[in-house]
Amino acid sequence: MTDPALDAEALRERAVASLITARDRTTLLTSCVDEPELTAQHSPLMSPLVWDLAHIGNQEEQWLLRAVAGHEAIRPEIDGLYDAFEHPRAERPSLPLLPPDEARRYAADVRGRALDVLEAAAFDGTRLTEAGFAFGMIAQHEQQHDETMLITHQLRRGPRALTAPDPEPVPLFTGPSEVLVPGGPFTMGTSDEPWALDNERPAHRREVAPFRIDTTPVTNAAYQAFIADGGYDEPRWWTAEGWAHVRRNAITAPLFWRRDGGQWLRRRFGITEAVPPDEPVLHVCWYEADAYARWAGRRLPTEAEWEKAARYDPAGDRSARYPWGDAEPTPEHANLGQRHLRPAPAGSYPAGESPLGVRQLIGDVWEWTSSDFLPYPGFRAFPYKEYSEVFFGPGHKVLRGGSFAVDAVACRGTFRNWDLPVRRQIFSGFRTARSEEI
Incomplete structure (x- = not known):
């Protein structure tokens, strides 16, 4: 005892x-x-x-x-x-x-x-x-x-005020581009994580059809291909609201990007640098993520799909706290806590891989999902309604997984973030999915 x-x-x-x-x-x-x-x-x-x-x-x-x-x-x-x-x-x-x-x-x-x-x-x-x-x-x-x-x-404009070492360079990721997540039920949410917030509760069984999900988040190089193919000029890739938004605001690339001759540059914490091709794309809104997924012949994963990919261990038919298991994150598992001021290259942190083989589900970039922010069955607001309940509804989309700017105390496999689909100043990226044909 x-x-x-x-x-x-x-x-x-x-x-x-x-x-x-x-x-x-x-x-x-x-x-x-x-x-x-x-x-x-x-x-x-x-x-x-x-x-x-x-x-x-x-x-x-x-x-x-x-x-x-x-x-x-x-x-x-x-x-x-x-x-x-x-x-x-x-x-x-x-x-x-x-x-x-x-x-x-x-x-x-x-x-x-x-x-x-x-x-x-x-x-x-x-x-x-x-x-x-x-x-x-x-x-x-x-x-x-x-x-x-x-x-x-x-x-903020002006010279950089913060510094941090860059993530360790890694070889270009050459693993499979996507991973099959088996269909069937899994336990979503939590009832026993001591510091879990109200919107993560309670644990409940959720049925998910088989699907395939990107092994890593979508990279800058992949997103540049969408831009080069006229992605921002083709309304068929966009929802009606998304198309109206990018037209009204003259959006043609992720926030903080600009074209200089033959290359893309970005502003990052007071410095201007070439956009690194192998990093996960950053500072895109939900509409941009959704349009890219449509252009690629895919879709954004639902919140339940994302959590199953991140937590489900088929060997024990259980949901773990993190993709790698129940242990608290370490620098070998994920890019968290403002240790770096940028995402790590796609394919980093093999120690943080899920049992199904999906990487970088925790840290690096918040990942947009297709889901609206809604309560789980049996939800009870605690300790105050203004933390979650007032945001429930179709106006906010769910993001998962955290970013390099998130501390481990506020990031776990059940943690739910949400924002308006127009938001780009947040450290947001995405990965795509597709339904598995049966």
Whole structure:
């Protein structure tokens, strides 16, 4: 029998490590530019970096200090300023936000108190504290905003403020272009992942017909072939909404790409470079991914197909936490955590391959699926409706798998991301699928 005290100590260590990792990343993202850059809005799609910084602290105060520990509010007057639903991003620069130094002090004060709460936590009694859920939720929330801030860094103009080593070069991938995923039921979602969020729950059986899926994400070279073949000029590849969108916005290539003579260039975190042919394509919207798939005679996988390809182990007829099994990700498994500032070449990370032979399902690029963001059977909003429930419906498409900008704490085989089909500033790519003829 497992000693409950040892379980609690392991949970405490995991929660502390996750919170510290997230805060170290927040500090990096907000200390590498000066105050005017922190308070500026670099795109109407994004908040000023200083808003994210104080919002991170405010969410931590509300959930760990007030909800878990029952403490009185430190700064109740700022709750409305940092309510993401009360103020759209485009309006946030006009708010009386905390200046950078004050935002840092506030977030640090909250963190110090939260670690004290964590030190005394029993991890039982309520659903919010069971298995350290609230602490895991806050670590994931901060890492999600760190990814948002990294997107802001990509959008900002001026010299580069962030650096990171490139992924290890690998030989050109020469394996099979697609993998057969057998038909039949599998377990989708989770009921026992301690820090899984409400939209990942509950686990349920899902029937999937046999299909074939790309072994790796679609590469820049493959996407350039779509462009060269007039993909952006041919309405038959596009949905009516997608065609109207690319025409209205004069979209002719992925975001941050431009043509220079005979080559494609891209802007990446303040530098301009040739588009690397073997990397997964990045910064494409759902409409672009869907059009490419149609042009290639294929389609985007459904969310259920993607998860079966990522989690199903036919040897044990089970669904694992990750493509490689149940172990936490390591640098050998996947490109996560802003360790690099770009995707790794297609075919990288053989240690992260699924039992069926699919690669790079976790990390590198978020992958668009064909599915709308909908609740699972038996869904219950927790701990608040605004995390998932208000986004359910045909307006948002599901993305899976994470990206190089996602930390492992906020990425697993069941993790669901979603966005509007027009969004391209996110670190989004895709892979394609086709139904298997029976």
